[in-house]
Amino acid sequence: QKEVEQDPGPLSVPEGAIVSLNCTYSNSAFQYFMWYRQYSRKGPELLMYTYSSGNKEDGRFTAQVDKSSKYISLFIRDSQPSDSATYLCAMTRNSGNTPLVFGKGTRLSVIA
Amino acid sequence: KAGVTQTPRYLIKTRGQQVTLSCSPISGHRSVSWYQQTPGQGLQFLFEYFSETQRNKGNFPGRFSGRQFSNSRSEMNVSTLELGDSALYLCASRPTGTEGYNEQFFGPGTRLTVL
Numbered sequence: 001q002k003e004v005e006q007d008p009g010p011l012s013v014p015e016g017a018i019v020s021l022n023c024t025y026s027n028s029a030f031q032y033f034m035w036y037r038q039y040s041r042k043g044p045e046l047l048m049y050t051y052s053s054g055n056k057e058d059g060r061f062t063a064q065v066d067k068s069s070k071y072i073s074l075f076i077r078d079s080q081p082s083d084s085a086t087y088l089c090a091m092t093r094n095s096g097n098t099p100l101v102f103g104k105g106t107r108l109s110v111i112a
Numbered sequence: 113k114a115g116v117t118q119t120p121r122y123l124i125k126t127r128g129q130q131v132t133l134s135c136s137p138i139s140g141h142r143s144v145s146w147y148q149q150t151p152g153q154g155l156q157f158l159f160e161y162f163s164e165t166q167r168n169k170g171n172f173p174g175r176f177s178g179r180q181f182s183n184s185r186s187e188m189n190v191s192t193l194e195l196g197d198s199a200l201y202l203c204a205s206r207p208t209g210t211e212g213y214n215e216q217f218f219g220p221g222t223r224l225t226v227l
Contacts, residue, residue, distance in 0.1 A: 036218075041220070042220055042221075043116070043202050043204075043221050044202070044218045045218065046215050088155065090155075099157040099160060099168050099170065100155075100216065101157070102147075102154055102155035103154065104154035104155075105154060
């Protein structure tokens with residue numbers, strides 16, 4: 001079993017839809033949870049990060065972490081064609097020296 | 113501030129050859145990490161360097177090695193290339209010495225194809 005599981009999709013939605021992306025993990029030591037967005041031929045860029053359990057909102061994006069269930073989610077409201085990309089969840093044990101562990105990524109297409 | 117740069121962007125090699133990839137971190141960032149991205153395995157951590165010392169290492173064979181120079185620039189080397197080494201190799205740098213999460217900033221990657 002991989003430490004982080006993420007449904008690879010692909011996921012196709014109409015413009016304006018609410019998108020839900022999810023990851024599960026097995027290592028209870030993870031403390032920081034991130035969502036990265038990767039456009040074609042580009043490196044990943046950080047969208048949001050959350051420390052421990054809870055919700056975090058930034059514009060159209062909301063990240064949720066449920067450590068008791070080892071489950072994290074990213075919601076995108078009013079999705080736009082420009083949101084079409086691969087979304088990667090990542091997590092790490094602490095902010096300092098431990099490397100990121102990534103999910104495989106979910107490819108999202110938002111159709112105009 | 114300039115972002116993370118990686119050279120070359122694309123590379124084609126044959127089995128058995130070796131390859132060196134280069135990464136220049138964001139100015140002031142002393143930590144540089146390398147990741148391999150493939151469709152089958154996703155993004156996997158290779159190693160991290162900080163102040164010219166390897167601080168963490170992922171689960172890759174010894175054919176994968178790296179180093180960091182005094183100006184924080186880093187190189188990774190893959191010897192005796194295999195077909196399975198075809199991947200996007202990503203470099204990331206991050207600031208250190210601050211509390212809380214230190215964001216990793218990724219470069220555009222080097223696309224390596226092994227024939």
